[in-house]
Amino acid sequence: MSSHSSKQVKRKTSDPELPSRFSMVRSFQLADFVTLGNGVCGCLSLMFAMKALITQNTDFLFTSFWCIPIGVLFDILDGRVARWKNSSSLLGQELDSLADFCSFGIAPAVLGFACGFQKMLDLVVLTYFVCCGLARLARYNATVAAMPKDSGGKVKFFEGTPIPTTLVIVGVLAYGVSCGKFWRFANPVYQHEGPFAVFSQAFTPEHVWGGEITLFPGYELHPLVLMYGVSGTLMISRRLRIPKL
Helix, strand or coil, rough: CCHHHHHHHHHCCCCCCCCCCCCHHHHHHHHHHHHHHHHHHHHHHHHHHHHHHHCHHHHHHHHHHHHHHHHHHHHHHHHHHHHHHHHCCHHHHHHHHHHHHHHHHHHHHHHHHHHCHHHHHHHHHHHHHHHHHHHHHHHHHHHHHHCCEEECCCCEEEECHHHHHHHHHHHHHHHHCCCCCCCCCCCCCCCCEEEEEEHHHHHHHHHHCCEEEECCCCCCEEEEHHHHHHHHHHHCCCCCCCEEC
């Protein structure tokens, strides 16, 4: 009985209709591995941002910031490698969009949260930004085949700002942290009952760049978070056309 079962298992594993082991990984082109480098940067940025909040250590926060420009570098290189090797594929296109969404959509929003944009209306703006990035990438994938191209096969322009332009937002946040406009975990203030909770102190209005405004009773907004709203709106614009370099 056991001998018969082992023969059945052997036939199943050697079925010619089944793909070979690690066939997906072995089908990757060099450009795809470069694209994965972009995705790795996005994942590390998210994890270091969470680590920074847990430890209240700005070293982790700056590491998280640095992951984004490194991701941009990978994003630039993967296209050049694909053209150099003449190895563009549908898999590579989808992989590129997913890596971009992680590094330039989700990670910048999480960094904004880590820097103090944590009010309910802030979260609405950050979510809008992420959804705009997602829609921007989906639209590009759906329309890229029909978009006008040059003699080399490159798309002539982007509809809306490319999602890697969110690097500008990350740069603003990094500048703010380096100048002490965010993150005041040091020297806790004491009351009669004891020290304030460090998070309550670190993200009070005077410790978040630009302060906060009350739009409705109980609903505050940090004005600086609106840069995410502007960025998201520019990404999904179809009238704004950016020449592709």
